[in-house]
Amino acid sequence: MRAEVTNIIVAGLGGQGVLTASDILAKALARAGYDVKKSEIKGMSQRGGSVTSDVRFGRQVFSPMVPAGEADYLLVLDAAQVEVHRHMVRSGGVVIAPDAVDAGRLSSRKELNVALLGVLSVHLPVGEGDWLAVLRERFGPESFEANRAAFLHGRACDAPAHTSG
Amino acid sequence: MLPKQLLSGDEAIALAAFHAGVMLGTGYPGTPSTEILEEFARLGGRAQWSPNEKVALEVALGAAFGGARALTTMKHVGLNVAADPLFTAAYTGVGGGLVIVSADDPGMASSQNEQDNRRYAVAAGVPMLEPSDSQEAYDFVFAAFELSERWRIPVLLRVTTRVCHSYTLVGPRLNDSAWHPGRFERDISGRVMIPANARPAHRRLRRKLAEMQEWNETCWLNTELGGSSELGIVTSGISFMHAREAAPEARILKLGFTHPLPLKRIAQFVRSVKRCVVVEEGDPYLVEALRAAGLNVEGKAEMYRFGELNVPRVRRILDGDTSPEPPAPAGKPPQLCDACPYRIVFKALRQRDCIVAGDIGCYTLGALPPFEAMDSCVCMGASLGVGLGLRHVLPTEEARRVVSVIGDSTFIHSGISGLVEMVYNPPEDGHVVIVLDNLTTAMTGHQEHPATGRALDHGPAHRIVIEDVVRALGVPSVHVVEPRAGSDQFERVLDQCLASRQLCVIIARRPCVLIVKRFRDQERRDCEQEAHAR
Ligand SMILES: Cc1ncc(C[n+]2csc(CCOP(=O)(O)OP(=O)(O)O)c2C)c(N)n1
Numbered sequence: 243m244r245a246e247v248t249n250i251i252v253a254g255l256g257g258q259g260v261l262t263a264s265d266i267l268a269k270a271l272a273r274a275g276y277d278v279k280k281s282e283i284k285g286m287s288q289r290g291g292s293v294t295s296d297v298r299f300g301r302q303v304f305s306p307m308v309p310a311g312e313a314d315y316l317l318v319l320d321a322a323q324v325e326v327h328r329h330m331v332r333s334g335g336v337v338i339a340p341d342a343v344d345a346g347r348l349s350s351r352k353e354l355n356v357a358l359l360g361v362l363s364v365h366l367p368v369g370e371g372d373w374l375a376v377l378r379e380r381f382g383p384e385s386f387e388a389n390r391a392a393f394l395h396g397r398a399c400d401a402p403a404h405t406s407g
Numbered sequence: 408m409l410p411k412q413l414l415s416g417d418e419a420i421a422l423a424a425f426h427a428g429v430m431l432g433t434g435y436p437g438t439p440s441t442e443i444l445e446e447f448a449r450l451g452g453r454a455q456w457s458p459n460e461k462v463a464l465e466v467a468l469g470a471a472f473g474g475a476r477a478l479t480t481m482k483h484v485g486l487n488v489a490a491d492p493l494f495t496a497a498y499t500g501v502g503g504g505l506v507i508v509s510a511d512d513p514g515m516a517s518s519q520n521e522q523d524n525r526r527y528a529v530a531a532g533v534p535m536l537e538p539s540d541s542q543e544a545y546d547f548v549f550a551a552f553e554l555s556e557r558w559r560i561p562v563l564l565r566v567t568t569r570v571c572h573s574y575t576l577v578g579p580r581l582n583d584s585a586w587h588p589g590r591f592e593r594d595i596s597g598r599v600m601i602p603a604n605a606r607p608a609h610r611r612l613r614r615k616l617a618e619m620q621e622w623n624e625t626c627w628l629n630t631e632l633g634g635s636s637e638l639g640i641v642t643s644g645i646s647f648m649h650a651r652e653a654a655p656e657a658r659i660l661k662l663g664f665t666h667p668l669p670l671k672r673i674a675q676f677v678r679s680v681k682r683c684v685v686v687e688e689g690d691p692y693l694v695e696a697l698r699a700a701g702l703n704v705e706g707k708a709e710m711y712r713f714g715e716l717n718v719p720r721v722r723r724i725l726d727g728d729t730s731p732e733p734p735a736p737a738g739k740p741p742q743l744c745d746a747c748p749y750r751i752v753f754k755a756l757r758q759r760d761c762i763v764a765g766d767i768g769c770y771t772l773g774a775l776p777p778f779e780a781m782d783s784c785v786c787m788g789a790s791l792g793v794g795l796g797l798r799h800v801l802p803t804e805e806a807r808r809v810v811s812v813i814g815d816s817t818f819i820h821s822g823i824s825g826l827v828e829m830v831y832n833p834p835e836d837g838h839v840v841i842v843l844d845n846l847t848t849a850m851t852g853h854q855e856h857p858a859t860g861r862a863l864d865h866g867p868a869h870r871i872v873i874e875d876v877v878r879a880l881g882v883p884s885v886h887v888v889e890p891r892a893g894s895d896q897f898e899r900v901l902d903q904c905l906a907s908r909q910l911c912v913i914i915a916r917r918p919c920v921l922i923v924k925r926f927r928d929q930e931r932r933d934c935e936q937e938a939h940a941r
Contacts, residue, residue: 280413291741322739
């Protein structure tokens with residue numbers, strides 16, 4: 243088990259599923275036995291403003307907020323938001339942007355958040371079974387299949403990610 | 408112990424309230440408190456939205472007089488509205504436990520100010536608990552009810568955005584609350600606050616506070632974390648989490664029961680370390696109290712009074728670093744939705760160069776480009792009074808361009824009294840009020856209110872018809888219009904009202920575009936239920 247705290251930021255615009263993604267992420271990490279904290283700023287998110295959510299895990303986590311310059315992973319659902327959040331990423335941190343997956347392979351734009359989680363999942367100490375269990379719980383029978391496919395597609399794309407200099 | 412769940416602070420408060428046997432939860436929506444009652448209802452608790460926070464607290468107080476455990480929730484500014492009953496409820500005390508949740512918003516993620524409601528605990532003389540994560544939010548609800556019942560006093564549970572909206576693991580207790588509701592006991596001298604009764608009640612309150620302070624000296628809600636005697640930190644709430652991370656080597660006194668303060672315990676702690684820093688978000692509440700008690704503690708520089716704390720800022724506070732902080736790049740600001748009916752209204756107001764006394768809701772976005780059609784936004788309901796004041800003093804030509812703009816939920820919350828003022832003290836050239844009725848409380852996530860005809864759980868309820876209320880107050884010119892693209896009806900009515908020199912109310916009614924689907928689903932469900940009943 244990782245003792246050090248790992249920091250992840252999920253960012254995008256209202257309506258893109260940022261909070262759904264960070265929710266799934268936090269639940270999967272909790273399922274894998276880590277202490278997890280997730281924090282979000284969702285002010286007036288329904289009106290297209292920026293939404294970000296911080297997820298931190300390790301043996302014991304204190305502050306729920308990722309300090310600037312200390313994010314190990316930045317997952318961004320809207321390409322234009324990459325620059326806005328770059329200062330949050332540590333040097334050598336991993337940035338996962340929408341182009342990390344092949345959007346044409348998703349059954350709809352709605353699954354982009356889960357597909358990018360798939361890309362991130364390769365880096366995290368959580369088994370595929372835990373991920374899928376959380377997805378199943380989250381989506382229910384109608385949309386589970388599409389999201390499972392999106393997740394597995396992302397998981398197979400191992401061209402991640404620009405590291406941040 | 409039940410398995411651990413990942414819960415937000417709001418959800419944890421709701422779950423604890425449910426497990427603690429709360430018989431009634433009341434409140435008015437407001438970020439970051441809104442989810443508490445929604446979750447409490449989802450769990451099966453009895454929860455209801457009141458028209459405003461004052462009424463919500465009064466209903467909860469009545470329930471507590473009746474022997475029930477009651478919970479009332481609001482955002483920080485809501486407690487301003489509920490301050491009147493709060494101060495005197497501290498005198499009357501309660502029967503069953505009464506917990507008042509004040510959800511503060513340091514940094515103003517979604518608020519018009521960042522007032523620090525710890526000051527209310529002192530001003531009103533009520534005990535205050537401050538959890539720092541969801542587990543504590545859960546545990547402190549039980550502690551708050553126990554305190555409330557032991558000293559028969561309302562308890563303030565003060566949380567902040569980062570506690571309400573952070574998800575952390577919670578191990579709930581077994582659901583076997585040993586608590587049973589009491590009953591109504593007549594206590595005229597204790598609860599009828601005429602001066603003759605209020606004078607002894609005030610003394611009683613101060614005695615209770617002195618007793619609670621003594622009890623707090625050894626209370627489990629405050630904890631000490633060992634560490635070097637070089638640096639000591641006194642802290643509370645979310646600031647504890649940042650401080651623990653910023654200075655893992657420090658000795659920490661974490662206060663959970665923060666009014667009345669356990670000054671002897673704090674003094675002992677301060678004396679045990681070489682250097683002692685108070686780490687708190689917002690106002691210098693703790694540091695002032697400790698210094699007034701003669702303790703030698705450091706506070707934070709004034710620059711850290713603004714906004715939220717976080718780990719880097721706490722490091723700077725501990726280092727005494729007051730160099731300018733790097734500005735965070737701005738995110739994308741919110742906007743009125745593309746198809747929002749309010750767009751038509753603000754465009755028309757802009758074109759006519761109206762002076763707009765605004766109010767709080769989604770529609771406050773009318774102040775931003777491309778509209779810039781709002782000249783003030785102070786607090787909920789202020790559009791009416793401010794608009795009238797402007798009309799009273801401006802030169803005629805300008806006065807006649809003044810318009811008050813208010814949302815439907817805000818109208819119910821505190822607009823009606825402003826309308827009473829308007830008909831009672833009418834400006835010479837009349838006034839024009841626009842009620843933006845999107846049939847929901849959109850800003851805070853689409854809650855119901857008394858003019859939607861639906862209850863907190865979206866089931867049917869009595870519907871207050873805004874135009875009927877306006878007419879009943881005696882407003883002579885009342886119009887209901889639908890602002891729609893391709894129709895100039897709204898503009899025609901607006902021009903007519905601006906020219907009329909009468910008291911006019913225009914109700915611009917069209918459902919929020921984000922909930923049209925929910926309306927349809929709800930209507931279908933209602934029909935099915937009706938058919939089923941027949
Ligand atoms: C005293 C107080 N309580 C609650 C809030 C939070 N709040 C801000 S605006 C608003 C209501 C908005 O509803 P409405 O007037 O219908 O406008 P809409 O957002 O639907 O346009 C609420 C609950 C507040 N700012 N002040």
